[in-house]
Amino acid sequence: MNAQNMNSQNSEMHQERMLQEEVIDLRQYWRIVDRFKWRIAALSIAVAMLTAMVVFSMTPRYQATATLMIEAEQPKALSIEEVYGLDSSRKEYFLTQFEILKSRRIAEEVVNRLNLVNHPEFDPDQQSPSIKDRIKGWLPFLASREMLTEEEARQLKLESVTDEVSSRLSIAPVRNTQLVKITFESESPELAAKVANMVAEVFIDSHLQAKLDMTKQATSWLNDRLEDLRLKLEQSESRLQTFQEQEGLVDxxxxxxxxxxxxxxxxxxxxxxxxxxxxxxxxxxxxxxxxxxxxxxxxxxxxxxxxxxxxxxxxxxxxxxxxxxxxxxxxxxxxxxxxxxxxxxxxxxxxxxxxxxxxxxxxxxxxxxxxxxxxxxxxxxxxxxxxxxxxxxxxxxxxxxxxxxxxxxxxxxxxxxxxxxxxxSGFEAANARLMDPAVAPRLPAKPKKALIVALALVVSAMAGVMLAFLLEALNDGIRNPEDVENKLSQRMIGVLPWVDHDKRERLSLATFFDSSQHSFAEAVRTLRTSVVLSHLDRPAKVISVTSSVPGEGKTTVSENLGFALSQMEKVLLIDADMRRPSVGKEFKLPPYHPGLSNLIAGSNTLAECIYHDEKSGMDIMPAGTVPPNPQELLSSPRFAKAIEVLKSKYDRLIVDTAPAQVVSDALIVSRIADSMLYVVKADSTRQKLVNNGIGRLLQVGAKLDGVVLNQVDTTSKTGYYGEYYTYAGEYAYRAPGVSENAQNVKPKATSEDLEVA
Missing domain, CATH: 1.10.287 (Helix Hairpins)
Structure with missing residues (x-):
């Protein structure tokens, strides 16, 4: 009946999980952000501070803009109407003029007229060496070994300055007009205005010079052609006159x-x-x-x-x-x-x-x-x-x-x-007019420090959020009840919070009885209630506790569940992990104390293998002498017979078994267990390992009641755990002492109660 109920519950949980997958849970994303909020804030502040240091150390840049109007038609002195005529339909002409403004020849002429080669802002010799130059200085084999002449060096320097000027120059036509904006960026506001105006002046002068050169060339060519045509005309007239005279023609x-x-x-x-x-x-x-x-x-x-x-x-x-x-x-x-x-x-x-x-x-x-x-x-x-x-x-x-x-x-x-x-030839008609000369700006255009820092803060925060989502996506551990249901398709039967202690040591046995750790004790009692309520029709007398890998806290869960059950029932805690036994060490028992292996082997009586803890009122059966073949002992009929005898003497038997993914001991123990609890360390064990371990147990027909999520971080005040443990702390049950526990303790079993074959 219990197996049918569990299968029914698992099916309902699976269907519920499928429905939840179809709905985007914004609260889940908010929990991720809340969990990483301090790291995201630290990343944003660090990036913003670093950006501010870089931005405030940058040299401000100024931009000056001159407005130039380009004539569509070239004015002609012989037609006064064409001097002021404009034609906005010739788009190719304007595009050509824009490209001429961007040309290298214009930039080079500006450099020569303003002598920018020797200006401190452009002259490499007057500037501090760049990181690239320093690296070349440190690594001589990277330096150029080519020896340049003085003329070649000067030309190379001119080309470098021209490239720099071209990169800072911006030509932007004004839409649906004959105007063009000439913008130059410089560390000096006066130089920015001067270069912008000089570009317009050079453009106009270059056009006039080109017209003058073309006029001179045309005049020279026309003069040469006129002389040739005059000679041809004279020769043709002479031939005509000679023919008339020879033939005596008048009319x-x-x-x-x-x-x-x-x-x-x-x-x-x-x-x-x-x-x-x-x-x-x-x-x-x-x-x-x-x-x-x-x-x-x-x-x-x-x-x-x-x-x-x-x-x-x-x-x-x-x-x-x-x-x-x-x-x-x-x-x-x-x-x-x-x-x-x-x-x-x-x-x-x-x-x-x-x-x-x-x-x-x-x-x-x-x-x-x-x-x-x-x-x-x-x-x-x-x-x-x-x-x-x-x-x-x-x-x-x-x-x-x-x-x-x-x-x-x-x-x-x-x-x-x-x-x-x-x-x-003396009429110089320009193809452009400087409508609005550039003036020295008062405020820098770059960098926009406040905007850059704000963008850095926002972008880094977004990057932090994305990184948090990425880490969350890459982390396939089990972190909350939703993960238990969605990723494992299992019921979460209990949640144990993380208790501050030295991570290199085990959790103290006194934690359950410590009045300052009432949240942990209440979580253990909640687990006890869930286990008891899961088997109302037929109580589970043998409860097996296992995990996927060592270190997930299965022994701690077994011990504390025993403490909680011993307050109401007679409980025996059995350490069935005979490969790495730890229950005896927790209760300060000597290594030679007989236990489960000795009982199964028949070397000791039942009374000799059981230890009674006065504080909790719970009996403990350690693993005993570590055998060379633990699996054979657990598979023997003597182990099953011993469990049957103990079930008659105790209300509950809690069996701490070896990890299911390491050895098969838990699979053997699951055959005689009425209930199994699977312990998963929160945000630690990978989902695949947990699924594999649970799958192995289900394949052999184990009666798995659910998953116990252990060492859950409850420091966050938002979400499921924060609210649960905040309210639980106010109504936590505090045990009055050992005397109260002792009232429920029944007499221990004697050696006569168990016959060992």
Whole structure:
């Protein structure tokens, strides 16, 4: 029944521990801080004092700031609107200017102008040697063996000072403006202001000098180019003039226009002549085809359409009509008829004569048109040749003239730029203006002593707290009831506080009866009550006490639990740790006093092996003679029989056994024990050892009632122990004396009560 109750309790404790793990217990953290509070405070104060000593020994540093406005566009003297023009959209330009301000060239120029190389703050020769230099002096092999010339040493010194100045210089642009803050840090407020202003001045001067150098370089280059362009222009003009003289050209465009006009006229004439020739050729062909027949020739359209032929034809028609009219009135021999017929014949003869003349003219016109076409074609060919010659001359002329024009334009452009550059070279327009010069500060900027000391105090306190948490995390010892339940999954059946005594000696047996140690006595009585209440249905007559390793106080717990139980019952304390027995020594028994080993071996009687303590009223059975084989004695039936006999003579048997992790004696004793108490020294024994020891006991079926946490530090007034022992001290039970204990003491067992086989 007890085993079932214990298993049920262990299961409930395990579930409760799992629930507690899911909730962050802030009180646990506060207890850790409270336990280490004086060490944390000591660490914080020590660090703060050390920081204060270092900070107050540091040389104060001053910071001076100058404000510089950087122009976005370079002003031009030829456009007055651009002198004050600003352009905030060119971010790359401002970033470039910021980097120029940070450049080494600016810092080096500042060093040279202010002669900082010889300033005591920067000159290594005027300063006390640093720790590094001292170490090099102490260790010659670390020193540089390279011999430097005077110039090399001076240059090296300049570079060192320049690096130092650059490291103290800070360039910070003002957001969304064209302003930049130039800040310098120095031990001297005047020097800080002077260097900050000098950086701005050097930056402005360097830009002006760069512009001046560029202007000079541009002027020199333009001058050289102008001379070359002038020579090229003169040479091109000379070639053009020579060509005109050689070709006799006055107005090339006019000559080419005249030649083109003449060529067009000849072409038109040739076209017209060819048309006339074709017409004459066709008429001529018809005439040739009709031969010498005048009547046939007269019927040709070309002949009939001739004006003269038309007139003669009309005259012939009129004369014939007249003859016809006269023939109706007169006879053939009438003079009018004769005159009319003569007139008609005369007209017809004239027609034939004109036809012959016209035919002769057609032949002449044909030959004339043919010769005219040939002449015009020859003239056109000559005109083409002349026009091509003029075109070639014009092409060459234009080529030479273009060369002259280009050279003249280049020369004019360079001459104009050269004169502009020469005229504006004296205008020095800066790209920046010093808006707010730096002034010598009155208060140092570094170090902020109060702030540094306060931060050191806070940081060291935080570091101390973190270190306390780390130590707490690394410490896997059992420190409080929560650890017993959470880490060991066991019930804490009792807590014994630490009692001040010499750590090299055991706790005095009189502590339980000392009126000044009432807290310890009350803790022992509480343990007694827990043990008794754990077995109400069936009292545990045999109580075994063990631990993981030696030195945890299992013997002290056994003795004091016996003292508490002996106030109400008849108790026997048995020292079953026959390897390192200590109960007999505690009660001042001689080493040869018989005990458990002698009883089991049968060399002594029960009465001879028991010692009665008059002060506490408790009987003690020491370990006796140390045997070579303690485990065999404890495993023998005689040991179990002896325990059965003693159980009939005493109300309680408290068995002090060897540590469970050292030997297996406790496992053997657990088989005959009704209850086992596992003693753990607070904040000492590692969790793994305790778990292993408890696990070994549980594997063999030991009836483990719980863990007794021994030597607990109760000096803290916060948390579980402080409150418990504060209140317990007010209501602590004080034993009136030994006489009261003696009332409960029963007669000792005699030798006849035990038969030893």
């Amino acid at each position: 090339v465009s006019g000559v080419q226009g005249l030649a083109a006009q003449e060529l067009n006229q000849i072409s038109s004439q040739l076209i017209q002549a060819r048309q006339e020739f074709k017409q004459a050729e066709s008429i001529y062909s018809l005439v040739q085809s009709r031969g010498a027949d005048v009547d046939a020739l007269a019927s040709l359209p070309e002949v009939l359409n001739h004006k003269l032929i038309e007139n003669i034809k009309q005259a012939e028609i009129d004369t014939a009509r007249k003859v016809s009219e006269l023939s109706r009135r007169y006879g053939p021999k009438h003079p009018k008829m004769i005159s009319a017929r003569d007139e008609l014949e005369s007209v017809q003869d004239k027609l034939r004569s004109e036809v012959r003349r016209l035919i002769s003219g057609i032949h002449s016109d044909y030959e004339t048109a043919q010769s005219n076409v040939v002449a015009l074609e020859r003239e056109l060919q000559q005109a083409k040749t002349d026009y091509q010659l003029v075109s070639r001359k014009e092409t060459r002329y234009n080529e030479l003239k273009r060369e002259v024009d280009v050279n003249r334009q280049l020369y004019s452009a360079f001459l104009t730029r050269f004169r502009e550059t020469s005229e504006t």
